[in-house]
Amino acid sequence: MRKVLTAFVVLCTCLVLQLSTVRAQFMDYLSYVALGLTNSAVTVTANPGPFLGYNCYNPNSTAVFVQLFDTTGSVTVGTTSPTRTIQILPAGPTGQQNISPPWSAVNGIKVAATTTQSGSTAPSTALNCEFYFR
Numbered sequence: 001m002r003k004v005l006t007a008f009v010v011l012c013t014c015l016v017l018q019l020s021t022v023r024a025q026f027m028d029y030l031s032y033v034a035l036g037l038t039n040s041a042v043t044v045t046a047n048p049g050p051f052l053g054y055n056c057y058n059p060n061s062t063a064v065f066v067q068l069f070d071t072t073g074s075v076t077v078g079t080t081s082p083t084r085t086i087q088i089l090p091a092g093p094t095g096q097q098n099i100s101p102p103w104s105a106v107n108g109i110k111v112a113a114t115t116t117q118s119g120s121t122a123p124s125t126a127l128n129c130e131f132y133f134r
Helices: 002-027
Strands: 030-037 042-045 049-058 064-070 084-088 097-105 109-114 127-133
Touching: 030 042, 030 109, 042 127, 049 064, 049 084, 064 127, 084 097, 109 127
Parallel strands: none
Antiparallel strands: 030 127, 042 109, 049 097, 049 127, 064 084, 064 109
16 A cells, blocks of 8 residues: 555655746746837847747827847848738737747847838837747
């Protein structure tokens, strides 16, 4: 009976550790808050890794585009081609969004907000965003 009880305790402990590891993989991320995001590129992270998602508030009456750049170098918004672009709908928050299809930066992640997908014009009012990455 003692051997069975010991085996049961070991099994339960292993299951708890595995569940904790799985939960940590989904919950373990870093975030960068960009208050007043406009057409000047800012660095989210200078390290390579996956871009997991975002949450932005767009106070404008028109859509705004967040340009994502896979670089640690300088970015000239409107000249440097964005790696990805996200459309942020007008007049409200996006809520937490996962990026689809998934994207992983090879160098680092910089972002800027503009009125067109690859343009350089700043939105009338800056966005407030939070970006999630590993």
